[in-house]
Amino acid sequence: MSDRLTLLRPDDWHIHLRDGAALPHTVADVARTFGRAIIMPNLVPPVRNAAEADAYRQRILAARPAGSRFEPLMVLYLTDRTQPEEIRQAKASGFVHAAKLYPAGATTNSDSGVTSIDKILPAIEAMAEVGMPLLIHGEVTRGDVDVFDREKIFIDEHMRRVVELFPTLKVVFEHITTADAVQFVTEAPANVGATITAHHLLYNRNHMLVGGIRPHFYCLPILKRNTHQVALLDAATSGNPKFFLGTDSAPHAQHAKEAACGCAGCYTAYAAIELYAEAFEQRNALDKLEGFASLNGPRFYGLPANTDRITLVREDWTAPASLPFGELTVIPLRAGETLRWRLLEESK
Numbered sequence: 001m002s003d004r005l006t007l008l009r010p011d012d013w014h015i016h017l018r019d020g021a022a023l024p025h026t027v028a029d030v031a032r033t034f035g036r037a038i039i040m041p042n043l044v045p046p047v048r049n050a051a052e053a054d055a056y057r058q059r060i061l062a063a064r065p066a067g068s069r070f071e072p073l074m075v076l077y078l079t080d081r082t083q084p085e086e087i088r089q090a091k092a093s094g095f096v097h098a099a100k101l102y103p104a105g106a107t108t109n110s111d112s113g114v115t116s117i118d119k120i121l122p123a124i125e126a127m128a129e130v131g132m133p134l135l136i137h138g139e140v141t142r143g144d145v146d147v148f149d150r151e152k153i154f155i156d157e158h159m160r161r162v163v164e165l166f167p168t169l170k171v172v173f174e175h176i177t178t179a180d181a182v183q184f185v186t187e188a189p190a191n192v193g194a195t196i197t198a199h200h201l202l203y204n205r206n207h208m209l210v211g212g213i214r215p216h217f218y219c220l221p222i223l224k225r226n227t228h229q230v231a232l233l234d235a236a237t238s239g240n241p242k243f244f245l246g247t248d249s250a251p252h253a254q255h256a257k258e259a260a261c262g263c264a265g266c267y268t269a270y271a272a273i274e275l276y277a278e279a280f281e282q283r284n285a286l287d288k289l290e291g292f293a294s295l296n297g298p299r300f301y302g303l304p305a306n307t308d309r310i311t312l313v314r315e316d317w318t319a320p321a322s323l324p325f326g327e328l329t330v331i332p333l334r335a336g337e338t339l340r341w342r343l344l345e346e347s348k
């Protein structure tokens with residue numbers, strides 16, 4: 001097996017860059033590897049329209065390292081009040097590439113999210129008309145539903161209906177975590193795809209809970225049992241173009257994670273493609289990584305693939321114990337541990 005892996009430059013189809021003093025750090029980390037990224041809009045207040053997306057995009061561009069050509073692909077945050085006209089304006093802007101449905105209360109900064117999908121059917125209809133993908137955090141939020149079942153129940157109660165109501169709408173089931181979601185996406189028509197994170201490929205809930213509770217593994221949707229991890233690995237390495245890379249890299253300051261009530265989110269952007277390579281290597285499927293990381297996402301979004309390349313070498317290195325995060329610190333996933341792949345250089 002070769003110790004060197006060259007790929008067309010990948011893109012990240014789901015990332016949180018945050019804002020303000022965090023941006024120079026998060027943007028440098030994503031731009032190191034990825035040509036483009038779908039930028040999650042769950043700021044406080046959220047990115048609700050083209051004007052807010054434009055302002056956020058300018059802040060991201062200004063935070064790029066010198067010489068970087070990294071391109072942020074902006075996303076609107078759907079609320080109960082999002083109007084079809086705002087969707088059309090966002091599409092016309094050219095820099096808004098999707099809109100995101102957060103069920104209210106499902107995850108970090110989702111307080112302004114959608115309380116009932118029925119309230120935004122006109123906005124979704126406009127998205128189908130203009131060809132704007134709908135990105136969905138697919139978990140129900142009802143208090144009586146077990147946190148490990150929230151994705152499966154979302155499929156039955158909402159996902160099926162949205163896909164049936166809008167047969168031409170592109171739908172991305174974001175950060176899928178269950179065999180149920182893999183099956184749903186596999187059986188759905190070609191306009192339905194899914195992102196899969198590196199941490200859901202590498203870990204299951206035992207890693208988070210056995211031998212002590214590890215807050216840096218806590219994210220939403222929560223890590224599931226190992227049978228689901230296996231189903232996600234099967235999907236990611238299957239070559240099926242519906243499945244593509246989305247890190248859901250979601251930094252929170254150390255104090256907000258290591259707390260009696262810790263925030264959800266894993267920071268992986270500093271070594272994202274390296275972590276995916278490790279997962280694919282475990283499956284002897286490194287030959288499938290380029291499709292998953294560099295080809296399937298652009299194809300789904302109707303964009304050209306990148307044309308330059310990155311090279312990874314199989315070489316152990318130690319992940320940093322912590323990273324700067326504005327004036328604060330973020331503990332990355334795998335902090336202080338050995339990573340098996342290293343990003344080498346661009347080979348044009």
Ligand SMILES: NC(=O)N[C@@H](CC(=O)O)C(=O)O
Pocket residue numbers: 016042107108109137218219220221248250251264265266
């Ligand atoms: N994934 C997470 O656990 N957290 C994300 C929100 C999200 O993607 O659901 C965040 O913004 O922190």
Ligand SMILES: [Zn+2]
Pocket residue numbers: 107137174175220221
């Ligand atoms: Zn989410």
Ligand SMILES: [Zn+2]
Pocket residue numbers: 014015016040175248250
């Ligand atoms: Zn996310």
